[in-house]
Amino acid sequence: MKNKIKQLLSPTFSRRDFMKSTSAVGGLAAIAGSISLPFKSSPVAAATTSEEKVVWSACTVNCGSRCPLRMHVADGEIKWVETDNTGDDEYGNHQIRACLRGRSMRRRVYNPDRLKYPMKRVGKRGEGKFKRISWEEAFDEVANNLMRIRKEYGNEAIYLQYGTGTLGGTVTKSWPPGSSLLARLMNLSGGYLNHYGTYSTAQIAAGLPYTYGSGANNSFSDIENTKLIVQFGNNPAETRMSGGGQIHHLTVSKSRSNAKMIVIDPRYTDTAGGREDQWIPIRPGTDAALVAGMAHVMIKEDLVDQPFLDKYCVGYDEKTLPASAPANSDYKSYILGRDTDGIEKTPAWAADITGIPADVIIKLAREISSTKPCAIFQGWGPQRHANGELTARAISMLSILTGNVGIAGGGTGAREGNTSIPFVRFPIPENPVKTSISFFLWTDAIFRGVEMTAKADGVRGKDKLDVPIKFIWNYAGNSMLNQHSDINRTHEILQDDKACEMIVVIDNHMTSSAKYADIILPDLTTSEQSDFCMDGAAANMPYFIFASQAIKPVFEARSIYDICTEVAKRLGIEKEFTEGRDQEGWLRHLYAETRKADPSLPDFETMREKGIYKRKTEHFVAHESFRKNPESNPLATPSGKIEIYSERLANIAAEWELPKGDVIHPLPVYTSTHDGWDDPKRNEYPLQLTGFHYKSRTHSTYGNVEQIMEAAPQQIWLNPIDAQQRGIKHDDPVRIFNERGEIHLTAKVTPRMMPGVTALGEGAWYAPDKKGVDHGGSMNVLTTLRPSPLAKGNPQHTNLIDVQLLTKA
Numbered sequence: 001m002k003n004k005i006k007q008l009l010s011p012t013f014s015r016r017d018f019m020k021s022t023s024a025v026g027g028l029a030a031i032a033g034s035i036s037l038p039f040k041s042s043p044v045a046a047a048t049t050s051e052e053k054v055v056w057s058a059c060t061v062n063c064g065s066r067c068p069l070r071m072h073v074a075d076g077e078i079k080w081v082e083t084d085n086t087g088d089d090e091y092g093n094h095q096i097r098a099c100l101r102g103r104s105m106r107r108r109v110y111n112p113d114r115l116k117y118p119m120k121r122v123g124k125r126g127e128g129k130f131k132r133i134s135w136e137e138a139f140d141e142v143a144n145n146l147m148r149i150r151k152e153y154g155n156e157a158i159y160l161q162y163g164t165g166t167l168g169g170t171v172t173k174s175w176p177p178g179s180s181l182l183a184r185l186m187n188l189s190g191g192y193l194n195h196y197g198t199y200s201t202a203q204i205a206a207g208l209p210y211t212y213g214s215g216a217n218n219s220f221s222d223i224e225n226t227k228l229i230v231q232f233g234n235n236p237a238e239t240r241m242s243g244g245g246q247i248h249h250l251t252v253s254k255s256r257s258n259a260k261m262i263v264i265d266p267r268y269t270d271t272a273g274g275r276e277d278q279w280i281p282i283r284p285g286t287d288a289a290l291v292a293g294m295a296h297v298m299i300k301e302d303l304v305d306q307p308f309l310d311k312y313c314v315g316y317d318e319k320t321l322p323a324s325a326p327a328n329s330d331y332k333s334y335i336l337g338r339d340t341d342g343i344e345k346t347p348a349w350a351a352d353i354t355g356i357p358a359d360v361i362i363k364l365a366r367e368i369s370s371t372k373p374c375a376i377f378q379g380w381g382p383q384r385h386a387n388g389e390l391t392a393r394a395i396s397m398l399s400i401l402t403g404n405v406g407i408a409g410g411g412t413g414a415r416e417g418n419t420s421i422p423f424v425r426f427p428i429p430e431n432p433v434k435t436s437i438s439f440f441l442w443t444d445a446i447f448r449g450v451e452m453t454a455k456a457d458g459v460r461g462k463d464k465l466d467v468p469i470k471f472i473w474n475y476a477g478n479s480m481l482n483q484h485s486d487i488n489r490t491h492e493i494l495q496d497d498k499a500c501e502m503i504v505v506i507d508n509h510m511t512s513s514a515k516y517a518d519i520i521l522p523d524l525t526t527s528e529q530s531d532f533c534m535d536g537a538a539a540n541m542p543y544f545i546f547a548s549q550a551i552k553p554v555f556e557a558r559s560i561y562d563i564c565t566e567v568a569k570r571l572g573i574e575k576e577f578t579e580g581r582d583q584e585g586w587l588r589h590l591y592a593e594t595r596k597a598d599p600s601l602p603d604f605e606t607m608r609e610k611g612i613y614k615r616k617t618e619h620f621v622a623h624e625s626f627r628k629n630p631e632s633n634p635l636a637t638p639s640g641k642i643e644i645y646s647e648r649l650a651n652i653a654a655e656w657e658l659p660k661g662d663v664i665h666p667l668p669v670y671t672s673t674h675d676g677w678d679d680p681k682r683n684e685y686p687l688q689l690t691g692f693h694y695k696s697r698t699h700s701t702y703g704n705v706e707q708i709m710e711a712a713p714q715q716i717w718l719n720p721i722d723a724q725q726r727g728i729k730h731d732d733p734v735r736i737f738n739e740r741g742e743i744h745l746t747a748k749v750t751p752r753m754m755p756g757v758t759a760l761g762e763g764a765w766y767a768p769d770k771k772g773v774d775h776g777g778s779m780n781v782l783t784t785l786r787p788s789p790l791a792k793g794n795p796q797h798t799n800l801i802d803v804q805l806l807t808k809a
């Protein structure tokens with residue numbers, strides 16, 4: 001492994017490697033084989049000088065950070081990669097040092113999976129058989145199908161798929177899709193079916209605003225003012241890596257306050273990793289029960305902040321319940337068992353559900369309520385569940401009950417906050433189509449689109465969908481397959497090319513999603529073009545990067561700006577699309593607009609030369625002005641207060657059509673769910689399976705860099721007790737399965753995973769054999785397409801499985 005890491009950082013990755021490995025790869029083998037590429041017509045243009053130059057570039061993937069890369073280029077080739085060298089080690093002027101993924105960028109640029117030419121599907125959809133076509137053919141094919149489908153079904157049949165592969169760019173920005181160049185193109189020609197919500201934050205973003213009117217929390221930098229940090233399923237050591245990432249802010253500010261840190265997670269995470277004072281493993285999907293058990297202690301022992309609850313909140317007790325609410329529907333009554341379910345939410349009750357001993361729950365409740373201020377954060381792991389909307393609101397209850405909202409060192413219980421430097425984005429005309437669906441229901445919208453309604457499926461802007469999805473633009477996304485749920489079912493839905501008639505994939509690599517394309521358009525990487533890059537989760541040191549073109553485009557790859565311009569030409573809207581500018585022209589224009597609003601920013605040429613601009617801002621304290629004066633600074637809730645009881649949710653619960661078992665509730669209650677710890681299905685599939693975002697990849701991106709895969713291999717995490725029961729030892733090959741699919745992988749047997757629960761890093765590359773068994777460890781083989789109740793989002797961490805030792809047949 002040591003060797004591999006050395007290799008990863010070494011400058012010797014030759015052009016020949018690129019070529020050699022190219023011809024060794026499945027889907028592209030046919031192409032590479034049929035077109036011989038002599039060395040002299042290599043993909044990388046010959047340089048006039050062998051002198052090395054250093055070019056600022058960036059890693060623009062969706063990991064929550066965003067890192068500058070300095071590309072060392074000679075002979076027209078990236079030889080090696082460094083990162084930020086501006087600033088120093090002083091916090092606030094620190095270097096934004098890229099993680100190992102970003103530093104392996106040239107292995108993504110020169111990857112054997114790299115898409116080289118436009119291609120057209122020749123086999124069945126999903127088979128991965130393509131033929132090379134010219135760009136002219138490709139553009140004609142795309143434009144003609146767009147016009148045909150538009151005419152036959154209307155613009156509502158055209159969908160922009162979720163894709164976050166290059167959300168850090170400006171011209172190249174892939175997410176939110178409504179801010180992408182494709183949205184500009186489509187909105188100039190009739191519009192497209194939009195989506196709301198994200199795979200990242202569906203449940204918390206849908207739920208928490210009912211409580212606070214927003215999802216804001218204090219910045220991590222504010223931890224220097226706290227006494228106690230509590231992290232619910234929050235793992236910035238893996239999900240916000242790098243010198244610019246939140247993990248750096250957490251570590252520094254924690255060392256300044258010397259605050260104690262408690263980590264609540266079914267896994268012992270890298271964020272715990274010796275920094276924590278206590279790790280409390282919890283059964284996935286049960287945080288709301290833990291909170292209720294703690295609330296019981298706080299109420300019984302008179303530890304709640306009653307004046308705060310009376311002044312700032314709605315529905316803690318009868319006093320502040322809205323008039324429309326039935327008797328005993330307040331939070332205190334729920335906890336004390338005076339509501340309709342009649343169950344007292346004692347620590348013992350919570351212990352049965354969460355797997356956390358009652359005495360630990362009691363001690364935690366006393367500690368959180370007696371240590372002031374206390375900073376509670378939740379990652380997005382707890383909410384990526386079948387009851388995630390309720391869980392997100394429940395966790396925030398701890399901050400509310402203890403009166404920690406709106407003060408330095410306290411917080412709201414949401415995810416940590418960020419600041420950014422305002423930047424003018426590409427102008428996107430309004431979408432003439434007003435309909436939108438949940439980002440997660442696009443597969444439904446393909447096979448039963450016209451059955452989908454507002455009340456049953458969360459269709460917005462209309463009572464129901466009029467047409468199914470017929471055309472998909474998939475730009476910088478692998479959510480056509482790998483990142484979406486229930487891969488086997490999704491495969492069936494996509495394979496029918498009479499249903500969705502046209503899929504256009506614009507990517508750098510032959511991903512599993514690209515295999516489902518009808519037309520593949522090879523895009524440039526960030527290294528092959530110029531762009532402004534930003535929007536990292538950077539606490540109180542926001543920054544942006546000017547990424548210059550480091551190398552010429554490889555093979556026939558073209559930029560998204562070019563691609564959209566060519567399609568616009570065929571749709572007769574080229575002038576409207578380009579407004580007479582090229583990519584550089586737009587960068588200059590957008591930056592000039594940005595500087596108009598903020599003349600203190602460096603000029604364009606300085607940015608190009610210096611590469612990065614950083615700014616130090618103050619701590620961010622969420623809802624500080626509300627805390628100071630709630631009358632003049634109300635929250636964005638209907639009452640202007642913190643709504644523990646939400647009248648709006650009570651109305652939705654009464655009006656919406658929900659499948660059996662789905663719960664929408666005005667209070668942040670605990671509910672049990674399908675595929676949860678107490679689902680009867682557990683007799684058959686006894687282990688819970690959660691996902692997590694893994695350091696070896698950003699979702700699936702970088703998942704084909706061999707050296708990184710070896711440094712942090714894909715394995716299923718399994719507690720020694722569960723392993724022993726099954727005769728499994730560390731590194732043994734295992735079958736992982738449920739009713740939806742099967743994966744073969746090796747086991748990581750570790751006490752870092754709580755008993756009864758397993759975990760897989762999400763995003764591994766799906767690698768099915770002929771029987772459909774995945775050998776890549778892509779966990780969406782096992783996840784469900786059933787959406788969560790309120791957000792209609794992805795419950796991708798709620799799963800039941802079994803694991804068996806894989807014995808050779």
Ligand SMILES: Nc1nc2c(c(=O)[nH]1)N[C@H]1C(S)=C(S)[C@@H](COP(=O)(O)OP(=O)(O)OC[C@H]3O[C@@H](n4cnc5c(=O)[nH]c(N)nc54)[C@H](O)[C@@H]3O)O[C@H]1N2
Nearest residue numbers: 164165199200476477478479483506507523699700701762
């Ligand atoms: N089971 C499970 N599934 C999950 C999750 C989970 O926790 N569990 N997490 C979900 C979450 S939070 C998210 S955000 C989604 C992410 O899902 P996606 O947004 O689909 O993320 P990636 O898999 O990284 O796919 C990004 C794609 O962009 C491509 N790409 C990278 N750079 C460029 C570029 O410059 N140009 C072009 N054209 N393409 C580029 C990459 O090759 C890759 O195919 O996954 C979701 N899926």
Ligand SMILES: Nc1nc2c(c(=O)[nH]1)N[C@H]1C(S)=C(S)[C@@H](COP(=O)(O)OP(=O)(O)OC[C@H]3O[C@@H](n4cnc5c(=O)[nH]c(N)nc54)[C@H](O)[C@@H]3O)O[C@H]1N2
Nearest residue numbers: 063200233239284285379380381382692693694695698699
């Ligand atoms: N290296 C890397 N960084 C990334 C990404 C990546 O793919 N790779 N993806 C980026 C993106 S788009 C996103 S949205 C974020 C995702 O950020 P998060 O959603 O916060 O990340 P996860 O790892 O899914 O979940 C965080 C933790 O929650 C735990 N968890 C799961 N279920 C529960 C539960 O029920 N209760 C509790 N208490 N904990 C639970 C998991 O074990 C995990 O340790 O990360 C971003 N950063």
Ligand code: SF4
Nearest residue numbers: 059063067098099102
């Ligand atoms: S993957 Fe994230 S942390 Fe790593 S270099 Fe890229 S932007 Fe930075």
Ligand SMILES: [Mo]
Nearest residue numbers: 062199200201
């Ligand atoms: Mo995400």
